[in-house]
Amino acid sequence: MSYSYEYPRPSVTVDAVVFGYDAGELRVLLIERGEEPFRGAWALPGGFVGLDEDLDAAARRELREETGIEPVLLEQLRAFGTRGRDPRGHTVTVAFVALVKLGDHSVQAATDAADARWFPANDPPALAFDHAAILQCARAHMIEAVRTRPVGFDLLPAQFSQTDLQKLVESVLGEELDKRNFRKKLHALGLLLPTGEYETGVPRRAAQLYRFDAARYASLLKEGFQFRL
Amino acid sequence: MSYSYEYPRPSVTVDAVVFGYDAGELRVLLIERGEEPFRGAWALPGGFVGLDEDLDAAARRELREETGIEPVLLEQLRAFGTRGRDPRGHTVTVAFVALVKLGDHSVQAATDAADARWFPANDPPALAFDHAAILQCARAHMIEAVRTRPVGFDLLPAQFSQTDLQKLVESVLGEELDKRNFRKKLHALGLLLPTGEYETGVPRRAAQLYRFDAARYASLLKEGFQFRL
DNA sequence: TCAAAAGTGTTAGTGATACACCCATGC
DNA sequence: GCATGGGTGTATCACTAACACTTTTGA
Numbered sequence: 243m244s245y246s247y248e249y250p251r252p253s254v255t256v257d258a259v260v261f262g263y264d265a266g267e268l269r270v271l272l273i274e275r276g277e278e279p280f281r282g283a284w285a286l287p288g289g290f291v292g293l294d295e296d297l298d299a300a301a302r303r304e305l306r307e308e309t310g311i312e313p314v315l316l317e318q319l320r321a322f323g324t325r326g327r328d329p330r331g332h333t334v335t336v337a338f339v340a341l342v343k344l345g346d347h348s349v350q351a352a353t354d355a356a357d358a359r360w361f362p363a364n365d366p367p368a369l370a371f372d373h374a375a376i377l378q379c380a381r382a383h384m385i386e387a388v389r390t391r392p393v394g395f396d397l398l399p400a401q402f403s404q405t406d407l408q409k410l411v412e413s414v415l416g417e418e419l420d421k422r423n424f425r426k427k428l429h430a431l432g433l434l435l436p437t438g439e440y441e442t443g444v445p446r447r448a449a450q451l452y453r454f455d456a457a458r459y460a461s462l463l464k465e466g467f468q469f470r471l
Numbered sequence: 472m473s474y475s476y477e478y479p480r481p482s483v484t485v486d487a488v489v490f491g492y493d494a495g496e497l498r499v500l501l502i503e504r505g506e507e508p509f510r511g512a513w514a515l516p517g518g519f520v521g522l523d524e525d526l527d528a529a530a531r532r533e534l535r536e537e538t539g540i541e542p543v544l545l546e547q548l549r550a551f552g553t554r555g556r557d558p559r560g561h562t563v564t565v566a567f568v569a570l571v572k573l574g575d576h577s578v579q580a581a582t583d584a585a586d587a588r589w590f591p592a593n594d595p596p597a598l599a600f601d602h603a604a605i606l607q608c609a610r611a612h613m614i615e616a617v618r619t620r621p622v623g624f625d626l627l628p629a630q631f632s633q634t635d636l637q638k639l640v641e642s643v644l645g646e647e648l649d650k651r652n653f654r655k656k657l658h659a660l661g662l663l664l665p666t667g668e669y670e671t672g673v674p675r676r677a678a679q680l681y682r683f684d685a686a687r688y689a690s691l692l693k694e695g696f697q698f699r700l
Numbered sequence: 701t702c703a704a705a706a707g708t709g710t711t712a713g714t715g716a717t718a719c720a721c722c723c724a725t726g727c
Numbered sequence: 728g729c730a731t732g733g734g735t736g737t738a739t740c741a742c743t744a745a746c747a748c749t750t751t752t753g754a
Binding site for chain 2: 250251252253254290291292293294295296297318320321323324325332334336
């Protein structure tokens with residue numbers, strides 16, 4: 243007996259909602275389940291927590307194993323533990339949200355994932371377990387996050403135009419924003435550095451590219467600064 | 472064998488940070504542990520999740536059993552699963568925040584709680600496990616909550632003065648607010664109904680008492696209203 | 701020369717902040 | 728009559744929201 247508890251217990255899993263951004267659309271990474279239950283269905287990547295494993299370490303490990311992705315930003319959403327959410331028996335899952343720059347990663351399914359692909363976050367396929375509810379919760383989390391933290395900088399490539407960032411924010415919020423007001427706020431924050439480079443290959447005037455001033459953001463945070471778009 | 476999984480697994484517990492408000496101070500309900508580990512230490516009420524039990528049901532059950540309290544408002548904070556947080560073996564706990572009107576409840580310790588008492592939330596005793604970190608997280612949650620949701624109405628008696636509410640908000644935020652501005656915002660929200668009754672037994676002009684217009688708040692919420700103080 | 705997006709300022713309104721005095725009451 | 732908090736309004740400032748045209752470029 244490897245446990246010191248005598249109690250019967252629910253199982254513990256982690257699931258990750260991995261968001262990326264591509265072609266003007268927020269995307270979510272899903273795997274096709276290669277094992278029962280829900281074999282052949284799409285699901286969030288995730289799996290069982292090891293006996294002596296931190297929750298976030300477990301989430302990273304499952305992500306790596308099932309999809310080949312190593313996210314920079316991974317944060318906990320919350321736990322889901324409704325009775326009956328897993329047909330195999332009572333299972334509590336701790337859901338995480340991860341953000342990745344899509345260009346930095348090519349996904350490759352492995353272990354118990356038959357396939358791994360990006361889907362539109364706002365129009366996903368049917369999902370296994372209660373993963374639709376978890377995704378829904380993660381999208382609500384993103385709406386909050388995109389306004390109060392510079393998450394756009396984790397989703398976009400290192401260099402991006404102001405319009406790129408605006409389109410991303412709009413696609414998360416599901417509403418359009420005024421270009422001039424958006425840029426005014428952006429410049430007021432003082433977190434954008436022009437790189438001196440420009441878009442290429444566009445059939446119109448090329449936009450200035452910027453990068454995120456992470457050092458300045460870190461120092462502003464220490465002074466109690468609150469990001470808000 | 473009562474499990475259908477072959478995996479070794481962490482244990483799952485729930486812990487509740489129960490906040491009340493009394494004598495101008497935010498308070499937290501703690502129990503004195505009657506069992507090892509940490510016997511005799513103060514801790515958050517909580518315990519093991521039953522094999523087929525919803526997380527919030529488990530939290531309510533543990534609260535009832537250990538302290539006699541049945542909170543109206545109970546919401547999940549997040550899961551804590553750092554390796555080594557429980558000396559008995561890897562244990563994941565899902566923490567909840569509950570708000571109660573102190574006058575409605577008298578606490579009484581039971582089951583594995585030797586004692587149950589209210590402590591100042593901002594100056595608690597040393598706590599078992601990682602409960603100090605959980606409490607810290609719950610306090611941060613309250614700071615956010617008190618600004619964006621009418622939580623004051625869950626902590627105060629049914630009738631209260633504007634000053635009561637302001638003092639509560641101030642004690643959660645840890646900063647003082649301007650009386651006139653506070654009242655202006657409060658009235659702008661339109662959620663306070665004067666009851667026509669007044670404070671009694673105070674050696675000065677008695678303050679008008681109000682109650683929270685819960686029906687109006689519910690209907691405002693449906694229209695996409697966002698509470699903010 | 702056309703299409704498509706880049707870039708750029710002003711105004712009006714709304715909400716936030718700062719601030720001080722008189723009033724009612726109980727002792 | 729005095730001490731205590733109850734109750735009230737105004738002026739300023741900052742931020743938000745609404746709004747349209749010219750410029751650059753590639754095809």
